Amino acid sequence: MAAKKTVAIIAASRGLGLALADEYCARGWHVIATSRGKSAGLDELHQLYPASLEIENVDIVQLASIRALKKRLAGRRLDTLFVNAGICKANELTPIAVSDHDFLDMMLTNALSPMRVIEALENLVPENGVIAALSSEIGSIGNCVGFWELYSSSKAALNMLMKAFSARHPNDPRALLLVAPGWVRTDMGGDEATLGISDSIPLVVDMVERNAGVPGLRFTDRHGEILPW
Numbered sequence: 001m002a003a004k005k006t007v008a009i010i011a012a013s014r015g016l017g018l019a020l021a022d023e024y025c026a027r028g029w030h031v032i033a034t035s036r037g038k039s040a041g042l043d044e045l046h047q048l049y050p051a052s053l054e055i056e057n058v059d060i061v062q063l064a065s066i067r068a069l070k071k072r073l074a075g076r077r078l079d080t081l082f083v084n085a086g087i088c089k090a091n092e093l094t095p096i097a098v099s100d101h102d103f104l105d106m107m108l109t110n111a112l113s114p115m116r117v118i119e120a121l122e123n124l125v126p127e128n129g130v131i132a133a134l135s136s137e138i139g140s141i142g143n144c145v146g147f148w149e150l151y152s153s154s155k156a157a158l159n160m161l162m163k164a165f166s167a168r169h170p171n172d173p174r175a176l177l178l179v180a181p182g183w184v185r186t187d188m189g190g191d192e193a194t195l196g197i198s199d200s201i202p203l204v205v206d207m208v209e210r211n212a213g214v215p216g217l218r219f220t221d222r223h224g225e226i227l228p229w
C-alpha cells in the first residue's frame, strides 16, 4: 500500500485553512494543521480524524515561532506545503487614509511572512511535491480594477516574492503555486462574497493535486486557469 501523503497547512484555525484541513483529511492525507492559538474548529476536526490530523502551532509574523516550527518538523516529508495565513485590514481605504500600522501589518502577514515560512520549510518538500501559498485574484496587477487596493497590493507583493524565490531556484523540480481561491464567504471574504467554502476548496485541492510533479511557478485560480501577473 502506498504511504499516506502529508500536507502541512499553515493557518488552519478557521475559514479556508480549516476547510483545507477538512478536505485533505477526507481525502485520506496525513494533515499537519497549524493555528496560532486555540481553535475550536481544529479541535472538532481532530475528534473526527484523531489518527490523521496533527495540530501544530505557529504565528507566522514571529520569526522565532517559524524557527521553532522548523525544528519540530525536522526530518518530516511534506508532500504539499500550503501557506494559507492572511489578514485584510482597511480594505475600503486608499493610501492617504490607511494607517501605517495597518498597511505594514498586511505586508508583514500576507507577503513577507508566508515567504519566510516557505524558506524555512521548503527543504521538507520532495522533488514531486507542491509549495503553495494563498494569493488572490485581486493580487493580479494586470487585472486590477482598484478593489480592496491595499490588501491587493500585499498579495501582489507575495506574488513578486514567490517569483523571486522561483528565480533563485531555477532548476527546482517542484510545483510552486500562487493560488487564487475565488471570493469566498469567510470572516475575511464577508457575506457579499460570491462563493461558499464548498464551491472553492474542493476545486482548490483538486487543482493542487493535479500540479504535483509539474515543475515551475504558476499564479492560478481554483480551476487551474493561469492568471496574469
Ligand SMILES: NC(=O)c1ccc[n+]([C@@H]2O[C@H](COP(=O)([O-])OP(=O)(O)OC[C@H]3O[C@@H](n4cnc5c(N)ncnc54)[C@H](OP(=O)(O)O)[C@@H]3O)[C@@H](O)[C@H]2O)c1
Pocket: 010, 011, 012, 013, 014, 015, 016, 017, 035, 036, 037, 058, 059, 060, 061, 084, 085, 086, 087, 109, 134, 135, 136, 137, 180, 181, 182, 183, 184, 185, 186, 187, 188, 189, 190, 193
Ligand atoms: N475569503 C476570500 O474570499 C479570499 C479570497 C482570496 C484570497 N484569500 C486568502 O485566503 C487565505 C485565508 O482567508 P480566509 O478567508 O479563510 O480568512 P480568515 O477567515 O480571516 O482566516 C485567516 C486565517 O489566517 C490566520 N492568520 C492570520 N494572521 C496569522 C499569523 N500571524 N500567524 C498565523 N496565522 C495567521 C488566521 O488565524 P487566527 O484564527 O489565529 O486569526 C486564520 O486562520 C488568506 O491568505 C486570504 O488572504 C481569501
